[in-house]
Amino acid sequence: MNPGFFHSRLFHLFSQSMFLKRYLRLRHFKKLIRFFISDTLLFVGPQKIIPKTLLLLKTEAIGDYVLFRNFIQLVKESEKFKDYKITLIGNELWKDLALHEDSSFCDDFIWINRKKITEDSSYRKQVLEQVYQSGFEYCIQANFSREFLIGDSIIRASHAKCRIGSMGDAANDLSVFKSISDSWYTQLLHQNSNPIFEFDKNKIFFEELLQTKVNFNLPFFKKQTSQNHRNGIVIFPGAGEKIKQWSTKNFADLILEIRKSYDGKISICGAPSDSFLAEEIIKYSNDFTLLNLCGKTNLIELSETLANSEMLITNDSGAFHIAAAHQTPSICLMMGRHFGRFAPYPKEAKWIELVFPHSFEKYLHQPDTTAELTKYTSPSNIDEISVEQVFEIYIKLKTIFA
DSSP, rough: OOOOHHHHHHHHHHHHHOOOOOOOHHHHHHHHHHHHHHHHHHHHHHOOOOEEEEEEESSSHHHHHHHHTTTHHHHTTTTTTTTTTEEEEEEEEGHHHHHHHHHTEEEEEEEOHHHHHHTTHHHHHHHHHHOOOOOOOOEOOOOOOIIIIIIIIHHHHOOOOOOOOOOETTTTTTTHHHHHHTOSSSEEEEEOOOOOOHHHHHHHHHHHHHHSSSOOOOOOOOOTTTTTTTTTTEEEESSSGGGGGHHHHHHHHHHHHTTTTOOOEEOOOOOOGHHHHHHHHHHTTTTTTTEETTTOHHHHHHHHHOOOOOOOEESSSHHHHHHHHTTTOOEEEESTTTTTTTSSSSSSSSTTTOOOOOOGGTTTHHHHHHHTTTTSSSSGGGGGGGHHHHHHHHHHHHHHHO
């Protein structure tokens, strides 16, 4: 047997067992059952369906929203739903950006806190009752990998006449829970698992839903009126999880290399909690011209900053997808988990470059196998990525987009 294949299978089995352990913890299981029962008892009264009302669900992180948002306009302008009142239920983390970019396509919004809806019984009841009482005729969730306690539960609570979702997979839940929630939909679209990329999955879903051809292949924002690259280079050292963060020392060493031939503005952006990362980068690089903007820009301002920057160098984060949609040259450092789902982008997105750990490069030649292998974790550590690797890509992009 091929030793590499054997290693891959062992790793796959290990990652699955880790996933099972995470889901079968007693506390989590009790919580899931408790909410499953309490949700059932919530909606026993009469409900009036309001014709020509539609609820769209997208409750995940910023990157998920960016890879989804262009389809909102498609729904709004479709022959099927052009006369419908459209409500978007979304994650409060990207509320400001969605209101700024998509208010013309949505008549109303419902904002949720993902942590609270899975932890706080009274908050969960409040959100689900609001959805139930709204009396939507249609309720649509495009997620290929659905979530039992959030998206699926909202679909269930809606009691909408038409509840449409994707047959998808059980990447975010055990199969038994997916089987339960499958029954909460009146229609599940059966698009297959290929292609892997999340945007393409959304595209296939909405083409099937609307029975029309989608004529765009990448996420996009409307063009900025002052797109003149006045903001220099942006460094984004944060990520949703620590294991996805390249070390601040590496970022500092990279900046020292860049400074040998670049004297423009370099800004460090991120959430307020990322400010200490920026401070470490400044300390390690001894470059006090660096601007620490962590926590000093809202999401709209961050989007505008990225749209008008020469380049973004980032970990796997929402900033990466925002910059990609603005066609800003971007370098994204990836540890390999969720390979194919959020990256790589299609080859036509020539302004995007990914950097993987050296030990992960052998997996890049088998994208389908690697996508399955890395559903829950990665065999590589992000700090295996060298400063030299990233600097080489920086020079390449700088040359192309100078």
